[in-house]
Amino acid sequence: MHAPAASSAALADAVAQKTLLRFITCGSVDDGKSTLIGRLLYDTKLIFDDQLAALEKDSKKYGTTGPAIDLALLVDGLEAEREQGITIDVAYRYFATDKRTFIVADTPGHEQYTRNMATGASTAGLAVILVDARKGVLTQTKRHSFICSLLGIRHVVVAVNKIDLMDYSHRVFADIEVSYREFAKKLGFESITPIPMSALTGANVSAPSPDLPWYRGPTLLEHLEQVDVDADLSAQPMRFPVQWVNRPNLDFRGFAGTLASGTVRPGDPIVVAASGKSSTVARIVTMDGDLDAAHAGDSVTITLADEVDIARGDVLAHPTARPEVANQFTANLIWMEEERLFPGRSYLLKCGTRTTPATVTGLKHKIDVNTLDELAAKTLGLNEIAEVNIETGAPLAFDAYADNHDTGAFILIDRETNATAAAGMILHGLRRATNIHHHASLVDRSARARLKRQKPAILWFTGLSGSGKSTIANVVEQKLAVMGQHTMLLDGDNVRHGLNKDLGFTDADRVENIRRVGEVAKLFVDAGTIVICCFISPFEAERSLVRGLVDESEFVEIFVDTPLETCIARDPKGLYRRALAGEIPNFTGVSSPYERPEDAELVLETPTGTAEELAERVIEILVAKGLIERD
Structure with missing residues (x-):
């Protein structure tokens, strides 16, 4: 090693006695983030001899510091990073001093890697x-700085690096300090500590520099050792998200999880935040025996004095200090997926241990992360940040992120790919969400269906423009009418004359178009009607959203599979001709994609049959699914 190493047992014991500080380095490209971390590792003697030898070799191949060792290469581990001299992914490194242990994340400076930095x-x-x-x-x-503020970081070191290249000028440092403090006034940092330094030479990183006689503050390492950033989570209101209901036998029922904040003791009153049901803590159980108290960060199993209906995802709290419970809230959202966000599309939202369907119902404004300006927007792309309104499928117990990071943070998950689509920080609940409830009707869907002597359903026809959807659907409705079925036909062109006349044909407007139609179709199902929907509906996610609005047995997807060449040859409205000439933007099949259904209940290939024959196949599947009966 670069210096004598302690035994592993002694090191482990010493580490256990120290506090841990997690921090990040960030800034513009080439500001020296990776070099600074390399310097910290080097100065704290955490570089092994073989690493040092490899570093000397790599410095000759990739280095940017001439004959000197390039310490940045300790962190820029990706080949692409070394070749380009930039940081692409987040690199985590561990180091320690006699006073503290550290985990540092070296984050990318390029704007296109904002999600990595976040x-x-x-x-x-x-x-x-x-x-x-x-x-x-x-x-x-x-x-x-804005992203750090957004994510709840309250302590900042402004490391004025490469001060050696400015002759260790006090004036240069002072001007930068004034400029930064002026900008940061609106970001809400608790402490801002400017430090002049040179990561390359080591000046003021871990030891004072004689070249900075005018500076009286701590070195960077001294400040990192001393700064107190730990919020007293035990002093905050108690929050216990239930991870697992532990029921090994009939005599024991406990609720396992990690105490996110606060303190809980046997005998404390407890309430289930969402349902309002209350009880008293009976025991706090661990593998090592019962505890007299559990504090923030403790993983325990809580048992209650009463039988209370509690499931995974519920949050236990003190009755006098409850989290907010609502199904709508405002949040800051960092978009992390290549496919754009479209308000109205259904995602899964995971907050703590609760996962529920959720929809971005409104994009209030996009935030220019370079200027902090608020910009109008209808959608979000990769690495963009916005303030949005979100509606969840079930009421959610949460706190504002500023008050509690554990119960105020969430992620959105793409329902098709299971990829993390976004990270969010809750700002506040929407008051109206707690005042709006489903109104119970004395006549329900089943009663309406019995009056009509039929089973309600959505028949969803999808396919390219000119595929023959409307023609087949009209014949299907005619056949159902002859059979005495009550129906309603919703056609894409017709709804745009009224309900959706305010929408265009951008991807975002297409998503909203299908969302609205899906809600209307659901109302017709509630009325006991067979509703026939004819819409191009090019995106699988939106078709899945409508499917999820009703019972699985009440949705039949019918893919009218007509080759694009056939649709262009038919071109009954002359739309393809205009789209191919560039006169119609965002035209499905030409300049906008169509996602073919993978699991449609019925696929109709129009070149293989007449409209009458294909409509009869639809009737046959409705009979087979028990939705209608033939006389």
């Missing part, structure tokens, strides 16, 4: 924001 910041308690002394405060500096 990932690194999500668990950090402090940010070291590097500023090149030659360039001063840049837009990237402001962008990263």
Whole structure:
């Protein structure tokens, strides 16, 4: 090793006695983030001899510091990072001093890697924001500071790096400090600590520099050792998200999880946040025996004095300090998926241990992360940030993210790919969400269906323009009418004359078009009607959203599979001709995609039959599914 190492047992014991600080380094490209972390690892003697030898070799191949060792290569581990001299992914490194242990995340500076930077910041308690002394405060500096503020980091070190290239000028440092503090006034940081340094030479990183006689503050390492960033989670209101209901036998029923905040003791009153049901804590159980008290961060099993209906995802709280419970709230959202966000599309929302369907119901404004300006927008792309309104499928217990990171943070999950689509921070609940409830009707769906002597359903015809959807659907409705069935036909062109006349044909408007139609179709099903829907509906996610509005047995997807060439040849409205000429933008099949159904209940290939024959196949599947009966 670079210096004598202690035994592993002694090291483990020493580490256990120290506090842990998680922090990130961020800033503009080439500000020296990776070099700074390399310097910290080098100065704290955590580089093994073989690593040092490999570093010397790599410095000759990839280095940017001439004959000197390039410490940045300790962190820029990806081949692409070394070749380009930039950081792409988040790199985590561990180091320790006699006073503290550290986990540092080196985050990318490029704007296109904002999601990576946000990932690194999500668990950090402090940010070291590097500023090149030659360039001063840049837009990237402001962008990263804003994201740190957004993610709840309240302590910032402004590391004015490369001060050696400005002759260790006090004036340069002072000007940067004034500029940064002026910008950061609206970001709500609790502490801002400017430190002049040179990561390359080591000046003021771990030891004071004689070249900075005018600086009287701590070195970077001294500040990291001393700064207190730990919020007293035990002093906050008690929050216990239930991870698992433990029922090994008839004599024991406990609720397992990790105490997110607060303290709980046997005998304390408890309430289930969402249902309002109350009880008293009977025991706090662990593998090592019962506890007299559990504090924030403890993983325990709680038993109650009463039989209370509690499931995974419920949040237990103190009756006098409950979280908010609502199915609508406002949040800041960082979009992390290549496919764009469209308001109205259904996702899964995971907050703590609760997962529920959710929809972004409104995009209030997009935030320019470089200027902090609020911009009008209808959709979000990769790495973009916005303030949005969200509606969940079930009431959710939460706190504002500023008050509690554990119960105020969430992710959105793509229902098709299971990929994380976004990370969110709750700002506040929407008051109206707690005042609007489903109104119970004395006559329900089943009663209406019995009056009509039929079973309600949605017949969803999808396919390209000109595929023959409407023609076949009209014949199907005619056949159902002859059989005495009550129906309603919703056609894509017709609804755009009224219900959806305010919508265009952008991807976002197409999503909203199908969302509205789906809600209307659900109302017809509630009325006991067979509703026939003819819509191109090019996106699988939106078709799945409508399917999810009703029982599985009440949705029949019918894919009218007509080749694009056939649709263009038919072109009954002359739309393909105009689209191919560039006169109609966002035209499905030409300049906008169509996602073919993978699991449609019925596929109709129009070249193989007449409209009458294909309509008869629809009737046959309705009979087979028990939705209608032939006389």
